[in-house]
Every structure is written in structure tokens, then in C-alpha cells.
Amino acid sequence: MRFPSFVVALLSLTLPLYAAEASGQPHLEKRGSATQLVVDGKPFLVLGAELHNSSSSSLDYMAPIWPKLAALPLNTVLTPLSWELVEPEEGKFDFTLLDGLLKQAREQHLKVVFLWLASWKNGMSSYPPVWVKRDTGRFPRVVTNGNEVEILSTLGKATLEADSKAFTAVMRHIKEVDASDHTVLMMQVENEVGVLGDTRDHSAIANRAFDSTVPSELTRYLVSNRQSLYPELRDLWEQNGAKTSGTWEQVFGASPRADEIFMAWNYARYVHAVAAAGKAAYNIPMYVNTWLAGEDTTPGDYPSGGPQPRVVDIWRAAGSVIDVYTPDIYQPNFAEWCRRYNRAGNPLFIPETNGGATGGANAFYAFGERAAIGVSPFGIDSWNDGENDLGKSYRILEQLSPLVLEHQAKGDIRGFVLDKSRPSVTFVLNGFQVQISLDEIFGFHTEQGFGLLMATGANEFLSAGKGFRVSFNPRTNGSERVGIASVDEGSFKDGQWVAGRRLNGDETDQGKYWRFDQRQINIEKASVYRFQ
Numbered sequence: 001m002r003f004p005s006f007v008v009a010l011l012s013l014t015l016p017l018y019a020a021e022a023s024g025q026p027h028l029e030k031r032g033s034a035t036q037l038v039v040d041g042k043p044f045l046v047l048g049a050e051l052h053n054s055s056s057s058s059l060d061y062m063a064p065i066w067p068k069l070a071a072l073p074l075n076t077v078l079t080p081l082s083w084e085l086v087e088p089e090e091g092k093f094d095f096t097l098l099d100g101l102l103k104q105a106r107e108q109h110l111k112v113v114f115l116w117l118a119s120w121k122n123g124m125s126s127y128p129p130v131w132v133k134r135d136t137g138r139f140p141r142v143v144t145n146g147n148e149v150e151i152l153s154t155l156g157k158a159t160l161e162a163d164s165k166a167f168t169a170v171m172r173h174i175k176e177v178d179a180s181d182h183t184v185l186m187m188q189v190e191n192e193v194g195v196l197g198d199t200r201d202h203s204a205i206a207n208r209a210f211d212s213t214v215p216s217e218l219t220r221y222l223v224s225n226r227q228s229l230y231p232e233l234r235d236l237w238e239q240n241g242a243k244t245s246g247t248w249e250q251v252f253g254a255s256p257r258a259d260e261i262f263m264a265w266n267y268a269r270y271v272h273a274v275a276a277a278g279k280a281a282y283n284i285p286m287y288v289n290t291w292l293a294g295e296d297t298t299p300g301d302y303p304s305g306g307p308q309p310r311v312v313d314i315w316r317a318a319g320s321v322i323d324v325y326t327p328d329i330y331q332p333n334f335a336e337w338c339r340r341y342n343r344a345g346n347p348l349f350i351p352e353t354n355g356g357a358t359g360g361a362n363a364f365y366a367f368g369e370r371a372a373i374g375v376s377p378f379g380i381d382s383w384n385d386g387e388n389d390l391g392k393s394y395r396i397l398e399q400l401s402p403l404v405l406e407h408q409a410k411g412d413i414r415g416f417v418l419d420k421s422r423p424s425v426t427f428v429l430n431g432f433q434v435q436i437s438l439d440e441i442f443g444f445h446t447e448q449g450f451g452l453l454m455a456t457g458a459n460e461f462l463s464a465g466k467g468f469r470v471s472f473n474p475r476t477n478g479s480e481r482v483g484i485a486s487v488d489e490g491s492f493k494d495g496q497w498v499a500g501r502r503l504n505g506d507e508t509d510q511g512k513y514w515r516f517d518q519r520q521i522n523i524e525k526a527s528v529y530r531f532q
């Protein structure tokens, strides 16, 4: 019996994974209550940022940028790598750029995540080599509103084969040059995929597929994962009778949602297949990123078929090669998007988001509250040195990384971002009810605060951030209360705690609160006690 090449590639992934763990190769690992990126046998927190799309196409352009990125300090740079520059002529691969980028990154002790800009980037197909672009017969395109557009169809067999071949060559080369260094941590496969300008591909081949029966792998997945399906998807399927067979419109109803689900299935099949081909050559974690839909938008206003939260299940039904589904969060409701992606076993990685002070604050939230693998604000190379608020956060997070990773796994760390619309949060940690509120003292009210808090021992806590204050309650009935025994600021040098001032008096509002004022990001340890 002959298996399709897609299946063979999938099967071949199992063995290399064990090899990966043994060799220290980057891989994802469930450690306690978190899924973490493990590199050289140790968990790794990605303090990252993404370059502008075209920066990494020139080594000369990049040369002065790398040292600035290292000084920020970043530990990982999300670096575009395009199909057109890797395979300018069919079958002739050029890895000069890839090798040069790795050399430059290593000189600055930086890690890299390559973004494979190939069949799609922001929905469109501007990154394939010109020999693909001009051959619209061999590499068919999407039809929207009656016209072929510059978007490669997911149903082009030759396109999938060509993209997979190129990606395999890339991964084989990375294995050759990086299997002992592990500079390359992960691969992003394609970029913000999905059809723009219409709810789905209306080419003849796509119309035929749309009028055919929904693949049984998908309906089986819906049945066996019914309880954990994203609620919006489950509701849609159930409202249409929870059918286990039928055409896409019969199973999901005649609406733009059915079109989006159809496109999600087809992009997912394609992207899993490209990723499987690459992983068969070198198996490191791979993810896809998402242009997020606005709340009241129609598929096609945003790329239809990309892994929006409501169709991540469709992607998962289509294959298990992609390890992480990730959001590009430029919208203000950062925490809500984190929640939508960090569910049903999907770890949180944020490949694109805002930088500056907002990005720096959100990083604390993502690592503390959502056990994120990493965060990566976009367009880092155009920021002025003076706008280094992200760096201020990263300098603290860099010191705390080992502790953050340890407590992510233990599940005893929380993160928060506070402002006037959400001035306080309350949760239980280490046996205490903890309230975190915007800081205020002597009538002065702070308007923004952020931080993370972890339980470091019985009655012991470590926290970092600014603009908030912490109070503890005992969680027992009766007259028991909690006092603050001590608060010390400090820092970590080579992993060792170096204590600074003992904070008392105004700094703790005369012992009433553990305060982090709004002037700078601090690291502090507190010890508390119970009394009547």
C-alpha cells in the first residue's frame, strides 16, 4: 500500500522528535502546568522582536542593526526569510543570506526565529519567486468577485509541491549549519494567510471542492472534540444540526462563516503539508500567525481562513504538524486575545504586537498570567534608541527569566496590567487572597500599572513591575489578618539575588501595602505574616 507523501512526512516526524530532545535541539515540552520552549535542554523565554519585512533581505543593511537589538536587550529576533531570495531560479537554492544572517545573529549572541515568507504574506502572494508568479497555469490563483487575483490558490498541487520543496531545502540547510548551535529556535510557516477581498476562493476548482462533502477527518474531529471546541464554532455546527456528513453549506450553513471554515481547512491542509515536509528535514517547533479579525467584520475584510480563534479547531482537525497558533495583537484588548489563543492546550506565543511602553507592560502580563513562550513586538529596527521602553521591561524580564520559567511550570505566577478601566485584580496565590490595585499615596493616583507576582516560599513573594500596590488577606474566617514583615528591592546578577534598600515608611505606606511606584520598574521581595 502506498501512502501519500503528506502522510509519509507526518509519520517520519515521530522519531526525529526523540532525537531532538536528546540533542538539545529546540522543541516544545509540557513542564508542569506550562508548555515551554526547551533549547539545549533548558527552558527558554523568548524576549523577542520582529524586524520590518525587508530589513533582513540585505546583510549590509542589517550589520549595524544587530548590535542595537542585542543592547535593547533582546534575546531573539524574528527574521523574514523569503522564498524569492532563497530560490530565485527553480531548483537553484541560494543560502548566502540565511548563512549571513545566522553569522550576524551569533556574533551578538542572539537567537533567531525565521519567518518563511513564501506562498502567502498578509493574505497576498508577493513573496514567491517570479517563476511562480508568472506561471498562472501551473500555479493557479484565487478568484474573487469573478477575477483572478495575486493570491495563490491553496488547491494548486504544483504550488504546494514547489513551496514544500523550497522549505525542505531551507530546513535541510538549517540542520546542516545549525544543528549544534541551535541559533534557530522556531520557524513561522507563511505569514497571515487567508483570502482577502472575498469570503472564499471562487475559482472553478475551489467551487467544486466547496460543493463536495466535508472531509470525514473534519466531522470526526468535531464529534470527538465536541466539548472542547471553540464555543462559536460548536454553536454554529450545532445550530446547523451537528451533521456528520454533507457539503460545507449543509454542515455549517450558507453564510460567510461556512466560507471561512472551508478556507481554514484548505489553508491548514496546505500549511501543515509544507511544515511536515520541512520538519522531515529538521524538526523544530513551527507556528502560524494570524491577522486578527475585528469584532464586526466579514471574512475577506481580514484574511479568510487564517487561524482566527473560531477556526483554530478546523486547523487542528486538518493536521497536527503546526505546534502553535499565534495572534498578531495590535488591538487594544490584549488580555482578551491572549485568552482566546491560550486555550485547549495551545500555548501562547505572540509573534507581532505593539512595542514601546505598551508592549513592555503587556509582556509582563503574557509571561505572568498566560505562561507565554515569548512575545515579539513588530518593526523593532525602526525604533529610535530613545524610545526604549520595551528595553526597560526586557532588562527586568531577562534577570527574572529563570524564575519566571520555574513558576510558569509550577503554576504559581500571575501577571496583570492595570488602568482606569481595570484598576484592580484579585486572585488567590500561595494561600492568600491577593489584591493588586493602581498605586496611590498622599492623594496621588497612578493611572497605569503592570507587573507579575510569584510565590517563592511559604509567606514569601517576589514581584516586579511598576505603578501598583499589593495587599494580602488571609482567606480564613474570623479575625486573622496579614501583615508585611519586610520588603526588599534588589536585582539578579548572574542569577544571584543582590539586595538593595529595605523598603519601609512611605515606600510601603507605613507598612500597609507592598508598593511599586510609577517611576521605574522594580524587582522586590516581600515576606508576610499572619496575626490576630
Ligand code: DGJ
Residues within 6 Å of the ligand: 053, 122, 191, 192, 328, 352, 378
Ligand atoms: C502584519 C504583518 O504580518 C507584518 O508582516 C507587517 O505587514 C505588519 N502587519 C505591519 O503592521
